[in-house]
Amino acid sequence: MNYQNAQGDRRPVDPRTGKPIGPMAQPGYYPGFSTLSQQKFWDAKTRDVVLDRVNNVPPIRFFSPEEAKLLEAICDRVLPQDDRDQAHKIPIVPQIDKRLYENSHDGYRYVDMPPDRDAFRLGLRGIQEIAQQQYGSGFLDLGPREQDEILQSLHDGKPSAGHEIWKKMAVHHFWLMLVSDCAEAYYSHPWAWDEIGFGGPAYPRAYMRLERGEAEPWESEEERYEWEPPANSLSGKYELVAGRVEHFGSPAQGGTH
Amino acid sequence: MKAPLWGEFRSQKRKSHMLGPIQRIETPMHRFPEGEEVDYVIVGVGAGGGVVLQRLARAGFRVIGFDAGPFWDTERDWVSDEKGAHNLYWNDLRITAGQHPLAFGANNSGKGVGGGTVHWASFAPRLHPSDFRIRSEDGVGFDWPITYSDLKPYYELLELELPVSGPSYFPWGDPHGYPYAPHPMGGVGDVLIQGCTKLGIRVSAGGPVAILEGSRADRPHCIYRGFCIQGCKVGAKASTLITHVPDAIGNGAEIRANCMVSRIHLGENRRVTGVSYFDPEGREHFQKAKAVIVAGYSIETPRLLLNSACPGFENGLANSSDCVGRYLMAQAGNVVLGRFEELVRMYKAPPAHALTEEFYETDPKRGFARGFAIQTVGPLPIAFSKQMMTAKGAWGWGLRSVMMDYNHWAAFGFLGEILPNAENRVQLAEEKDQFGIPIAKVTFNLYDNDKKLIEYGKNKTMEVMWAAGAQEVVQEARYAHLVGAARMGDDPATSVVDQFGRTHDITNLFICDGSIMPTQGSANPGLTIMALAARVADCLISQGEKIFNSNERDMQRPPMRRDLSPPDTWGHGMPTFSS
Numbered sequence: 001m002n003y004q005n006a007q008g009d010r011r012p013v014d015p016r017t018g019k020p021i022g023p024m025a026q027p028g029y030y031p032g033f034s035t036l037s038q039q040k041f042w043d044a045k046t047r048d049v050v051l052d053r054v055n056n057v058p059p060i061r062f063f064s065p066e067e068a069k070l071l072e073a074i075c076d077r078v079l080p081q082d083d084r085d086q087a088h089k090i091p092i093v094p095q096i097d098k099r100l101y102e103n104s105h106d107g108y109r110y111v112d113m114p115p116d117r118d119a120f121r122l123g124l125r126g127i128q129e130i131a132q133q134q135y136g137s138g139f140l141d142l143g144p145r146e147q148d149e150i151l152q153s154l155h156d157g158k159p160s161a162g163h164e165i166w167k168k169m170a171v172h173h174f175w176l177m178l179v180s181d182c183a184e185a186y187y188s189h190p191w192a193w194d195e196i197g198f199g200g201p202a203y204p205r206a207y208m209r210l211e212r213g214e215a216e217p218w219e220s221e222e223e224r225y226e227w228e229p230p231a232n233s234l235s236g237k238y239e240l241v242a243g244r245v246e247h248f249g250s251p252a253q254g255g256t257h
Numbered sequence: 258m259k260a261p262l263w264g265e266f267r268s269q270k271r272k273s274h275m276l277g278p279i280q281r282i283e284t285p286m287h288r289f290p291e292g293e294e295v296d297y298v299i300v301g302v303g304a305g306g307g308v309v310l311q312r313l314a315r316a317g318f319r320v321i322g323f324d325a326g327p328f329w330d331t332e333r334d335w336v337s338d339e340k341g342a343h344n345l346y347w348n349d350l351r352i353t354a355g356q357h358p359l360a361f362g363a364n365n366s367g368k369g370v371g372g373g374t375v376h377w378a379s380f381a382p383r384l385h386p387s388d389f390r391i392r393s394e395d396g397v398g399f400d401w402p403i404t405y406s407d408l409k410p411y412y413e414l415l416e417l418e419l420p421v422s423g424p425s426y427f428p429w430g431d432p433h434g435y436p437y438a439p440h441p442m443g444g445v446g447d448v449l450i451q452g453c454t455k456l457g458i459r460v461s462a463g464g465p466v467a468i469l470e471g472s473r474a475d476r477p478h479c480i481y482r483g484f485c486i487q488g489c490k491v492g493a494k495a496s497t498l499i500t501h502v503p504d505a506i507g508n509g510a511e512i513r514a515n516c517m518v519s520r521i522h523l524g525e526n527r528r529v530t531g532v533s534y535f536d537p538e539g540r541e542h543f544q545k546a547k548a549v550i551v552a553g554y555s556i557e558t559p560r561l562l563l564n565s566a567c568p569g570f571e572n573g574l575a576n577s578s579d580c581v582g583r584y585l586m587a588q589a590g591n592v593v594l595g596r597f598e599e600l601v602r603m604y605k606a607p608p609a610h611a612l613t614e615e616f617y618e619t620d621p622k623r624g625f626a627r628g629f630a631i632q633t634v635g636p637l638p639i640a641f642s643k644q645m646m647t648a649k650g651a652w653g654w655g656l657r658s659v660m661m662d663y664n665h666w667a668a669f670g671f672l673g674e675i676l677p678n679a680e681n682r683v684q685l686a687e688e689k690d691q692f693g694i695p696i697a698k699v700t701f702n703l704y705d706n707d708k709k710l711i712e713y714g715k716n717k718t719m720e721v722m723w724a725a726g727a728q729e730v731v732q733e734a735r736y737a738h739l740v741g742a743a744r745m746g747d748d749p750a751t752s753v754v755d756q757f758g759r760t761h762d763i764t765n766l767f768i769c770d771g772s773i774m775p776t777q778g779s780a781n782p783g784l785t786i787m788a789l790a791a792r793v794a795d796c797l798i799s800q801g802e803k804i805f806n807s808n809e810r811d812m813q814r815p816p817m818r819r820d821l822s823p824p825d826t827w828g829h830g831m832p833t834f835s836s
Contacts, residue, residue, distance in 0.1 A: 238659075
């Protein structure tokens with residue numbers, strides 16, 4: 001895919017040396033930690049569900065090949081994995097495609113939003129429209145900086161073009177749904193659990209070291225390293241999503257207390 | 258790669274239905290013959306429906322509990338996995354509208370036997386005495402038709418039936434102790450206690466939560482795996498699925514799972530005759546009953562009543578007051594997140610294990626009525642990533658970066674009282690569901706007192722997080738729980754049901770779930786819903802056949818039937834404090 005080579009290295013960098021980090025099998029501060037290595041100690045149903053997620057990546061059935069390719073490029077910026085080697089990238093688009101193919105949703109829809117299927121198709125068209133109007137080429141052919149500028153404009157609720165399309169849905173609701181879907185696909189994968197040091201399934205074995213952040217005997221201690229997003233990326237800083245104040249919580253939010 | 262310590266439970270050769278790893282129900286279960294009239298049909302087997310079903314069955318009534326979702330086999334159906342828990346929630350479409358729209362699904366709506374108690378975090382505090390009379394005391398909201406003292410014995414009873422673990426002295430509201438010991442602390446609880454102690458705020462450690470800290474009968478104790486709101490496979494966290502439904506079945510009740518009730522039928526003499534429902538294959542049936550109890554919670558209960566409109570009740574069944582669907586409430590549930598230099602690992606231990614109600618009551622100095630609680634929560638990675646998306650605006654590398662610090666974060670849930678308002682309501686949308694039934698459209702707005710309370714409470718919660726030593730504190734606005742939309746009261750012009758859950762309009766139609774609560778306090782509603790259900794059941798049982806063949810409305814307080822509790826309830830407990 002040519003967009004991956006466009007305009008510069010997409011990998012994060014080591015701030016001390018300025019050199020790119022990765023690609024590697026397991027980014028994060030828990031080297032060698034493997035939740036999957038504990039699968040013998042999970043209950044059978046949980047093991048089936050998690051292994052199915054890892055081993056059976058669903059085929060693309062909802063999106064057209066062109067749409068899937070475009071969404072792939074978008075998800076590579078919304079949830080970049082350039083520090084992961086090819087064999088250890090976590091599939092995002094197949095999970096989104098599966099959800100939309102099955103028309104699965106979270107039990108509610110904002111009154112200012114079309115159904116999720118339509119919202120995704122509109123969003124893809126809207127993003128292409130911005131790319132064409134602002135940069136004179138398709139999203140796929142843009143460099144990381146330009147791609148991030150487009151996505152940042154959705155984050156800020158101010159898309160620069162495609163107003164006919166964005167009129168049909170609340171931009172911030174679309175943006176939050178897109179980021180949520182990417183996050184859900186990524187952080188439901190055991191490789192992501194290894195990356196962040198989450199212990200994963202724990203039935204029937206249980207946890208016994210509950211306090212002071214102590215690791216179970218089969219968990220790993222934290223070993224931090226310094227890294228920074230590449231200079232050509234805009235997503236390393238934190239700014240609140242525009243429109244957030246008027247809308248409570250995130251899409252598909254779980255219960256809390 | 259480190260060697261595991263120990264392994265899976267010995268696999269059980271079983272044909273029976275498992276409710277936790279030990280408790281089982283023999284299958285096939287009893288089923289009433291097609292076409293036979295039963296005494297009671299209960300629509301929805303959740304917190305309220307589960308308790309009233311158990312009481313009626315034990316008292317000898319012929320009763321069917323309908324649920325739109327499955328009758329879970331917890332060993333076969335549930336997982337220790339965040340994404341894999343998606344099917345526990347009411348995922349059928351609802352439209353959400355208003356300036357401050359509510360979320361549904363995983364946030365507050367269960368589908369399947371046990372209802373929301375399957376995925377509640379299981380904080381089980383009582384309401385305070387003041388909650389029952391906020392119109393009289395604070396000039397806001399609505400007074401309940403009962404007082405705290407009417408409900409207190411039922412709180413005590415349900416705290417034994419679930420049971421609830423917590424401190425032996427809980428200082429707020431009506432001070433009381435809990436029958437099971439408090440749980441050990443997890444990382445987030447330690448942070449809450451540290452922050453509160455720094456600021457001189459009293460805090461309750463290790464409860465009150467409806468989670469076993471010691472095993473009891475056929476339920477094992479908690480194993481601190483942290484997947485409470487994904488469904489407790491352990492069987493330590495109480496849900497009516499494992500606490501009340503087995504006893505109901507043992508006493509002849511039928512559970513009709515995966516059956517969606519679509520309409521309540523009105524017959525002659527302003528009495529209901531039964532319900533229409535869709536079976537798992539999508540065929541429509543009629544089930545005849547001498548009385549109907551609706552227990553579908555704050556969205557589905559009003560939706561069913563509105564969809565049951567008929568001549569004489571053009572605006573919805575039992576809706577002569579125009580209050581069906583109105584005065585819907587959610588609690589403000591902002592999540593406050595703090596990053597710490599040291600590791601927390603908040604995925605361990607139940608998310609619910611410590612709280613403070615120090616700010617629960619009205620304080621005129623704060624400039625708004627009513628108050629809030631601060632509680633521990635423990636978001637797992639997916640939930641936490643979404644909180645970072647909204648609380649920090651994280652995406653891309655920023656999201657990856659903050660997620661790598663997941664183990665350094667702790668989270669508190671602010672739980673604030675939002676006042677009832679007639680315009681916060683459930684109506685019918687034009688869209689229809691898979692059965693052709695109009696879906697719910699919910700409109701929700703915050704008003705002046707709500708906004709002031711949220712602003713103050715959010716800041717106070719953040720202050721506690723800072724005091725605990727956080728280096729960074731952020732927050733996400735959101736809601737928790739639902740109640741209201743078919744409130745109880747003495748006046749038929751301003752309420753839907755009387756204090757026993759009986760609709761003012763129809764003497765053999767009852768509502769028994771969170772929708773009858775006129776106000777909500779800052780307590781998680783589960784325990785109150787169950788206590789109200791036990792009280793409704795006592796009324797039904799004491800009146801016996803009269804409910805089936807008379808339109809007379811007996812408002813005498815029924816005797817309390819402690820003998821109808823599930824077995825093993827008594828012989829545990831705490832002395833009560835003199836007040």
